[in-house]
Amino acid sequence: EAQVTQNPRYLITVTGKKLTVTCSQNMNHEYMSWYRQDPGLGLRQIYYSMNVEVTDKGDVPEGYKVSRKEKRNFPLILESPSPNQTSLYFCASGPLGPPWYNEQFFGPGTRLTVL
Amino acid sequence: QQQVKQSPQSLIVQKGGISIINCAYENTAFDYFPWYQQFPGKGPALLIAIRPDVSEKKEGRFTISFNKSAKQFSLHIMDSQPGDSATYFCAARTSGSRLTFGEGTQLTVNP
Numbered sequence: 027e028a029q030v031t032q033n034p035r036y037l038i039t040v041t042g043k044k045l046t047v048t049c050s051q052n053m054n055h056e057y058m059s060w061y062r063q064d065p066g067l068g069l070r071q072i073y074y075s076m077n078v079e080v081t082d083k084g085d086v087p088e089g090y091k092v093s094r095k096e097k098r099n100f101p102l103i104l105e106s107p108s109p110n111q112t113s114l115y116f117c118a119s120g121p122l123g124p125p126w127y128n129e130q131f132f133g134p135g136t137r138l139t140v141l
Numbered sequence: 142q143q144q145v146k147q148s149p150q151s152l153i154v155q156k157g158g159i160s161i162i163n164c165a166y167e168n169t170a171f172d173y174f175p176w177y178q179q180f181p182g183k184g185p186a187l188l189i190a191i192r193p194d195v196s197e198k199k200e201g202r203f204t205i206s207f208n209k210s211a212k213q214f215s216l217h218i219m220d221s222q223p224g225d226s227a228t229y230f231c232a233a234r235t236s237g238s239r240l241t242f243g244e245g246t247q248l249t250v251n252p
Contacts, residue, residue: 030184059238059239066244066245068242068245069185069242071239071241116185130187130240131186132184133184134183134184135182135184
């Protein structure tokens, strides 16, 4: 089954304790991205990657890191989480290039609470 | 700064009615405008999309209307059903595959 998986789905942690949220896709997509979803703000992009070893900042990158060592995996790292990073996080993947549209496929989400 | 503005934030419609959600954008470099649908506890999923050289696209009960000169586009859901109750996001694509999303609209369709 074609899918994007995220782990963990739920996480409660404390300020300053490093954590990693994993994301994996089995569709051989070049493009992967992380978003955070907050009420009234919609989905905001944190980081994205156009291919292996190619990553770039989205609209809200502060406090986050990513890496893309393999095509299928795109982990999100919070080295020193703070309460303002409490949010619902989504990983997405999609193909690049033609045709004129390219759908992004979203994972099920990770609800993170930082105390 | 939100590059894609979406309204209303919430919408309640009776079964069989028409749901209309509006979006406006500023960046004329956007080249693709999708709508995503999100059910509680799930990730967003592509519903319908349009490119800016087309004024309207219809798929079943869902229609996108696009006004390039006004930099606005809207989603119309005809004959709304309780199963359509979800959060809807408009989006616009910039370079590569980057999507900028609107704030979201929580739609409730009452039986």
